[in-house]
Amino acid sequence: xxxxxxxxxxxxxxxxxxxxxxxxxxxxxxxxxxxxxxxxxxxxxxxxxxxxxxxxxxxxxxxxxxxxxxxxxxxxxxxxxxxxxxxxxxxxxx
Numbered sequence: 001x002x003x004x005x006x007x008x009x010x011x012x013x014x015x016x017x018x019x020x021x022x023x024x025x026x027x028x029x030x031x032x033x034x035x036x037x038x039x040x041x042x043x044x045x046x047x048x049x050x051x052x053x054x055x056x057x058x059x060x061x062x063x064x065x066x067x068x069x070x071x072x073x074x075x076x077x078x079x080x081x082x083x084x085x086x087x088x089x090x091x092x093x094x
Contacts, residue, residue, distance in 0.1 A: 003043065003046065003047060003048050004046065004047045004048075005047070005048055005049070005050035006047045006048070006049060006050060006053075007050060007053040007054060007055065008032075008036060008049050008050070008053070008054040008055075009054070009055050009057055010029065010032050010033075010054055010055070010056045010057060011057045011059075011060075011075070011076050011079070012024075012025045012028040012029060012032075012056075012057075012059045012060070013028075013059060013060040013061075013065060013070050013074070013076070014059075014061055014062070015062060015063065015064045015065070015066075016062070017062070025059050025061075029056065036049055036051040036054065037051045039051070057075055057076070057079055058075040059075070060074040060075050060076065
């Protein structure tokens with residue numbers, strides 16, 4: 001059985017301007033890209049990440065994950081809501 005390759009969505013976030021000055025976003029992107037190129041997931045998952053099929057989401061600058069602002073006021077929350085809508089629309093088509 002062939003293992004399905006799936007698209008990745010890359011999300012980055014920093015909560016302080018100090019992190020921005022330290023290339024926090026760029027470092028996060030580089031780390032995730034390295035992971036994608038080397039990723040070896042458990043076959044039992046039934047899928048693997050396609051290192052050539054990814055989308056870089058808008059970064060959250062100054063959004064606290066500790067306080068949940070990345071979900072309530074940030075791009076990660078917006079992405080999650082869009083995915084929920086897409087999933088519901090696809091279920092309606094079935």
